[in-house]
Amino acid sequence: MPTIRVIPCLDVANGRVVKGINFENLKDSGDPVELAQRYYLQGADEITFLDVAATIENRGTTLDMVTSCAEQVFIPLTVGGGIRVLEDVSKLLASGADKVSVGSAGIQRPALLGEISNEHGDQVLVISLDLKRADTPSGFGVTSHGGKNLTELDAMEWIRQVQDLGAGELLINSIDADGTRNGFDLELIELVRTISTVPVIASGGAGTVEHFVAAANAGADALLAASVFHEGLFTVADVKAALTHSGVEVR
Numbered sequence: 001m002p003t004i005r006v007i008p009c010l011d012v013a014n015g016r017v018v019k020g021i022n023f024e025n026l027k028d029s030g031d032p033v034e035l036a037q038r039y040y041l042q043g044a045d046e047i048t049f050l051d052v053a054a055t056i057e058n059r060g061t062t063l064d065m066v067t068s069c070a071e072q073v074f075i076p077l078t079v080g081g082g083i084r085v086l087e088d089v090s091k092l093l094a095s096g097a098d099k100v101s102v103g104s105a106g107i108q109r110p111a112l113l114g115e116i117s118n119e120h121g122d123q124v125l126v127i128s129l130d131l132k133r134a135d136t137p138s139g140f141g142v143t144s145h146g147g148k149n150l151t152e153l154d155a156m157e158w159i160r161q162v163q164d165l166g167a168g169e170l171l172i173n174s175i176d177a178d179g180t181r182n183g184f185d186l187e188l189i190e191l192v193r194t195i196s197t198v199p200v201i202a203s204g205g206a207g208t209v210e211h212f213v214a215a216a217n218a219g220a221d222a223l224l225a226a227s228v229f230h231e232g233l234f235t236v237a238d239v240k241a242a243l244t245h246s247g248v249e250v251r
Contacts (some may be wrong), residue, residue: 003249005045005222006124006239007201008229010035011052011172012081015065017230018052030230033068039229040073042236045251047073048171048224050128051081052146063095070096078126086115093120101171103128104144107151107158110165117166126201127167131155131188132175140188146213147175156195163197171224172194179227181207183217193219209242210250216248 010017010032017030036047049069051062051091066079079092080101089100106113106127116125132150134141140155159170172192184205191202202220206212212223228234240250 002199002221003251004220004238004243005201005251006043006243007046007048007078007222007224008035008039008044008236009048009050009203009224009226010069011050011226012062012065013052015062015076029196030238032065033072035230036069036077037072039135039236040075043240044236046073046076046078048078048101049080049097063091066095066097071095073188076247080126080128086112086119089116089120089124093124099124099126099168101126101128103130105145106162106165107142107144107153110161112157113162113165113167117168122168122198125167126169126171127159127162128171129155129159130173130175138191140191147173147178154163158192159192159195167198167240169199169201169222171201172220173204177205178203180205181228183211184218184220186214186218189215189218189220207233209239212239213242213246213248216243218248 012032017032050187064183070077076098078099078101079097082107083102092100111224130143130147131140136154138154138156141152142155142158174188177185182205184202189202199221201222201224202215203224206225206228215223244248
């Protein structure tokens, strides 16, 4: 098993970190720069910063917020939300992002993914996959626009396609598990693991430190969570301690 990364996620809308259940009923969770610094000090391996309203509002990610976070934390910063063209990626990287997370724009124009990978390298390109159970061959469908629109894409077929286009990592967001705190969707992680040729980041459903252990054992290379960290149920250090105690190697 590879070394597991623990990644706090900052979902941002209107300059504030927000969190809901199944991507609905968003509530304020704090200042993004303050939270990023807190998690950096707790030992986070990376920070993922998603402007959840950017795509819906048809605008780009707030660049000054990215720069402020990059000045406070000295670990990789992945930024997503509102990316539509190659220039958006270049601006984010220039503002301090290390990687970009692309979801809806890649669904609308898959060629964009190849453009990003060719221009900046596949290590920069994280594919954000908001997946839910659906009537598709694999049993999982792909949603867009922050989980609001269910597309006709089969999740596993889309994953094969984005890997061919140059995906560096897959961020698997389970819409069904998101915010429920009932545990990561292990069935989904195991299914993706069977076809993935790149690292898999599991997201959605964390409620206890044991859930992180289960997701690592299911095949995730990195574990992402939001509200459990924002509300102080446990820290990044607590998660790493539980993983280590279970024999999972952490960074």
